[in-house]
Amino acid sequence: MQIVFMNRLSRMSGVDQEVFAQLWIGEEEGLWRLGWRDFSGEQEMGDSLWYEGGSWSEMLCVYRHELAMKMGDGYRPLIDGVFHEDEHLSSRGQEQLKLQYYSEQHGNETVYEELCSWRRGKASSERKAPYILASNRLLRMISAFLPHTAEELLQIPGVGEGKASQYGADWLSITSGVQREHQYPLGWVSDSIDEESFVSWLYKQKELKYKKQLERLRLRRVLLQGIEGGQGMEQLKGLSGVSRREVLEAVEELEKDGYSVEKLIALELSEVTSQELNNIWTAYELIGDTFLKPVLYKAYGEDFSPAEGLDMYYERLRLIRIRFRREQPAALGLATNL
Structure with a gap:
């Protein structure tokens, strides 16, 4: 096996003991191997094989995920740029991440639960997905920094003029009466957190990110x-x-x-009548394919309410939409040529 990449890492163990490890990537006849080797002094403790297979993309995902876990535990590399991607953060980006980190350590749980309860009720009344109204991260920051005025609310990352005008009054009705010990602006946050703990937290965020990428792959x-x-x-x-x-x-x-996913579409739609398929296709042509609900009622009627529920029909609409969208570029190209 030919080693194509290797990096040395270290971390402090105990008060003054430094431990070392090596991260390596090897290749042999198209087979990729990825491993981790621990050292105790000058003695090797053996390899942990993280990946073995023929996919460079999957190996890279495993590499990033496992490495983020190790760096979250305190390991630091001899050679920087170990994630093989742009890791540069602007000063503003760094500041926002520190606010997020602080909010996760110092959030007011009572206020956070009240904000989550507000989000559930608002999402239901507006018929929107809860995350569209506000992410967990944003609610965490609001619960930690407890804005008392609209001006303070706008200093929290993720709150723009639009969000503030829509939901700011609701949020402030929850936070403005809660006593707090800190002040605005929030420039003090950066100096109040432990830098090494913050860096380890950053790598934990990378770990979660790469885990999702690996699961998706x-x-x-x-x-x-x-x-x-x-x-x-x-x-x-x-x-x-x-x-x-x-x-x-x-x-x-x-x-x-x-x-190509046509084999699946053909299988799933094999028992759908040609009339039903035509009705759905025509609805897409007339209404467009952005929103499914109007297409559903255009194809099946305004009073359509099957006993088995609508999930199966929305699934059907999405499968047919894949076909519909697939044909649109060709149709547009033909129109342009004419």
Whole structure:
């Protein structure tokens, strides 16, 4: 096996003891291996094999995820740039991350739960997904920094003029009466946190990010193999361990990235009548494919309310939408040439 990359890392263990490790990537006849080697003094303690396979992309995802875990535990590399991506943060980006870090350590749980309760009620009344109104991260920061005025609220990352005008009054009604010990502006935050703890937290965020990337990559591989093998949505759900909705979202991504998912679409729509297919297609032509609800009622009627629920029909609409979108570039190109 040929070693194509190696880096040395170290961390402090105990009061004054430094421990070392090596991270390596090897290749042999198209097979990639990725491993970690611990040292005790000058003595090798053996390798941990993190990855062995033929996919460079998957190996790189495993590399980043496992390395982020090690760096979150305090290891630091001899050679920088170990994630093989742009890791530069602007001073503003660094400041915002420190505010997020502080909020996770010092959030007011009572206020946070009250903000979450507000979000659930508002999402229900406005018929929106809760995350569209406000992310958990934003609610955490509001609960930690407890703004008392609109001007203070606008100093929190993620709160722009639009959000403030829509929901600022609601948030301030929860936070303005809560006693706080800090002041605005929030420039004091940077000096109040431990830098090494903050850096370790940053690597934990990378760990979560790379874990999601790795899960997404592996899901795509399972789905592509399943679709090629003639599996339907329910079988793909079982193979992947995710919900039908998540399977369908991943299938839509595969189509966007140029992979063929027609075999799955044909299988799932095999028992749908030609009249129903035509009605849905016509609805897309008349209304567009951005929103599914108006297409549903255009295709099936305004009073459509099947006893089995609408999930199956929305799934059907999304599968047909993949076909519809696939044909649009060709149709636009033809119109341009004419």
